[in-house]
Amino acid sequence: MTDTEFGGVRALVTGGASGIGAAVVAELRERGATVAALDRSDGAADGGYAVRADVTDDDSVRAAVDEVAGRFGGLDVVVNNAGTGAQGTVEANGDDEWHRVFDVNVVGMVRVSRAALPHLRRSSRAVIVNVGSIAATAGLPQRALYSATKGAVTALTRAMAADHLAEGIRVNAVNPGTADTPWVGRLLDAADDPEAERAALEARQPHGRLVSAREIAHAVAYLASPLASSTNGVSLAVDGGMQDLRPRRG
Template identity: 60%
Template sequence: MVVNDLDGLVAAITGGGSGIGAACARRLAAAGAKVGILDLEPAKAPGLRLETDVRDAASLEGAMRSLAEAYGGIDILVNSAGVSAVGSVEANDDAEWNRVLDVNVTGVARASRAALPYLRRSRTPVIVNLSSIAATAGLVERALYCASKGAVHALTLAMAADLVTEGIRVCCVAPGTVDTPWVARLLARTDDPGAEKARLAARQPTGRLVTADEVAAAVQYLASPYAGATTGMSLAVDGGMSGLRLPSPDPDALPTR
């Protein structure tokens, strides 16, 4: 990546106040972008801080307008806002399904809809959604979360198809398990957080969790004008989890077929 490949561009980042979103804000700002942090709690991230709720269309429209007025437009939208969900398909009630899908899926649609009038005026417009390995892999006790990220993956492809003739690129990044405060909170609910974190690390072929900055680097690449021929695709940042099948460390274990 070119060091200042985003010089002069304006980026709106939902969920930019913490975790992967904050890492994206830091990296895009370091690459020269003017960054707007659209978050319920934006205070800790660099850039123009705009208290925003992705569940509220008016909130998003106001934040996009404020960002465009402050910096002269919007060139990049990073849809990073999201919430977690744990349990099998019967573990969560309708209210929880509605809550998670409202943030993780409809929130992406709302933010994109609010940003599109400004993206259409950009010379290098792009939307980067945060998906997950959960979009394409069946994970235990993650039915609702997998469903939401599977929808983000499909929505990315549909948006890319709709917008390609307007010159607007749409891609997504699909991380594996990322070492963020969000994951730390999930681990804290388990009986042995240390052992569970080690198990998650061992699940990835690299033997460690993905860092938020590694995900942000992938977002920077897709957001850059140098990725101008890339649209309608998902970039895995998962330590090889989605594509590699390594031999079992147990010599007595049967191979997976």
């Protein structure tokens, strides 16, 4: 290791071209890591290395992970951030949509982790960080499908942490509250009254605003850090207190 926190650390971030993923790429690079952004879109945040792949395509995932590990001489950190959203009650979406969203949000993480494990086993500071959601632990209206996938991510994170503990591979998750991301922006743009919808989303978080992508990136960096070697199997909420606080108003 060099004298910086992430000096010598080689990381891969899925969904790294925009939103939370781009913030994570920038944060890890700022702290000294060498970072690749895996995304369906071209380009990487902050001028970093980019590799194109689709997490729903196992062949493209394996090729991308191997390309990054070959270029960097190994792999130490994987951030499973790529995901998609869904709205509605349990009856709002058909089987095809349920399969599609699970394929991206859950099986996508499986594909990337499975491809990365042979490389991570050769690292002395191996970490996987999964990006979940507060929807895994708090009942939110009109989010049945999305919540089901993020609940699966929480369970998957714990199971992976147990499975790979003896191999020296830590697995943790970050559960953001409603974040100021492009996907949320599109939801607001489609609302009948975008300003009222934004106010409602902000009001349900105790600190009264959306969570920023950089705040989530800080949490990812903590869990990925070699200095957090005793933190394993946790899901860290970054939600302004939405999950656990019941503040008095007025």
